[in-house]
Amino acid sequence: MSEFKPESARAAVDAVIHAVRGLVGEGVNRRVVVRDSKEDVVLEVPVALGLVAALAAPVVTAIGTGVALIGNCGITIENRQQPGSAPTS
16 A cells, blocks of 8 residues: 655645636636627636635536536636736746
């Protein structure tokens, strides 16, 4: 049986935290866009807000995502950064 190693668990947690911070940092320029089958925008929210919603209400977020996919909607993450502007870091 494999032993639990706290160092590897901590490294995994640190990697997740780093990824979340990167998404929140880019959340100003990136948006989650839900479009219906006619390519009309149904919902458009900043990634940071979507991340907060997913952490605050994961069941509701999962159900909403499932309904959007079943209803022939497309979910994309679009970069809304202005051309020529410097990336945020």
